[in-house]
Amino acid sequence: MTDSKNVGIITKPLGSGGTVPVSNLVDILASVSGQVFIVTSNEGANLNPKKNEKIIINSFHYEYRTDVFGKIFENFSLQTRISFSILQQRKNINTWVFFLDSHVFILPVIVAKILGNKLVFPLAASIKGSAKAQNNWLNNLLILFESITFIFADRIILYSENLIRDWDLTPYSSKIIIAHRHFLDFNTFTVIALFSGRSPIIGYIGRLSREKGVLNFTQALPAILSEQQDLRVVLGGDGQLMEAIETSLQEDGIAARVDLPGWISRDNLSGYLNQMRLIVLPSYSEGLPNIMLEAMACGTLVLATPVGAIPDVIIDGKTGFIMENNSPECIAENVKRALDSPDLEQIAENGRRFVEENFTFERVVERWKKVQKDL
Known part of the structure; x- marks a missing residue:
């Protein structure tokens, strides 16, 4: 991810609350890289409200299902479409950033690695921690997928060194970089009422x-x-x-x-x-x-x-x-x-x-x- 080089971002399907962290990351990468190509779903289609020409969005519709087989089908379908997007961009992008738990999308991770791309995983939360709170077998399966995709990662980005221990990431210490993507608009978030x-x-x-x-x-x-x-x-x-x-x-x-x-x-x-x-x-x-x-x-x-x-x-x-x-x-x-x-x-x-x-x-x-x- 060097200056003027294009970079791709993969996200999980976004709801209203997921657009802010992704938007922050997009703004940062647009400032330090060339073109930013985003593969996302649902509310992710609205990640470029200022129509920045450096930012290109490929957005899918993801249907949330409550039944187990429906969840598996929709997830596999989404991973297939993401993988196809990576294949389409193989001549333009050599670094893919898997953000907001999308690093557990094992199919696109493997496709990107086969193409020789660099893989960067900025972790926003602990898959293990979330799985323990949810306590169901589908979330436990995500822990397995994460352990596999971490093998392919070139860099894992954390917000704090404390997270290496808290999230059981010590085996991947050589891949870890400490950096956050949080910044605020202090004209919006300011003291109005004493x-x-x-x-x-x-x-x-x-x-x-x-x-x-x-x-x-x-x-x-x-x-x-x-x-x-x-x-x-x-x-x-x-x-x-x-x-x-x-x-x-x-x-x-x-x-x-x-x-x-x-x-x-x-x-x-x-x-x-x-x-x-x-x-x-x-x-x-x-x-x-x-x-x-x-x-x-x-x-x-x-x-x-x-x-x-x-x-x-x-x-x-x-x-x-x-x-x-x-x-x-x-x-x-x-x-x-x-x-x-x-x-x-x-x-x-x-x-x-x-x-x-x-x-x-x-x-x-x-x-x-x-x-x-x-x-």
Whole structure:
């Protein structure tokens, strides 16, 4: 991936929430490479809103199926189409970046390797961590596929050295480069409402899925709300656990104090974050979550589990708060600890300054220029 060389990006099928990390990566690669060719699905068709001539998108429709055989068929069909795109671009592209778990697409990985392409895997999350949270045989199969595709990888890009140990990647240490692709638009993500003037609101914003630990947070709410009579909660996002969350809130008699706005658009995200005093990220597995950085830029406190690259950003009591695990009891205890802290405003300000200093587009591009020299 040298200057003026073309690069290809493969993604899994994208929903609304997946476009932001891919869009960031595309902007970075367009700045350090030649043409960027994207093979994606669904919402990925909208990755080039500014009509940058360097960016070409080949997008498919992927149908989400609930039955096992339907899932297998759709996945195999998608991998076949991706492989065909790689074959079509064999004279134009010699480096393929498999992003957002697409490195488990074993067929296109093998096709690209047979063609002599360099393969780069920027890992956004742990397949093993997600599989443990989901606990089904299909996700366990992905662990096997990942172990195979890692053999073919030329470079594995992580957000933090901590992830080498956390994600059991020590056998691949010689292939690993540390670099993140996170940068923020600080005109959008900024402090609109001063922390001292915010209502007592806490929340969660993200995908409503098991690996995010959001059900654990929901189960912690009765204890949290019983001690904080004026507290309200926002649970923003959509996903497979929406119905279970709604049922839990009704059964616990707290639905009236919890707002469920559904998926929050990028245009409205800063407004929601500026309402909150505290956002809770109780994930089982993470890379470097965008919502954490966006919240900090808006002057919102973050309480998170010490997974992925989060401990590189959140220093407990300094730039945010860390909880030992994501059990409902631990979440409730640490929400109280955070809200009772006498230094809330200073901690929020420390967090805001940290992201403004470390997550600009210019700093990220400089790091990726060094990455490309290693390829």
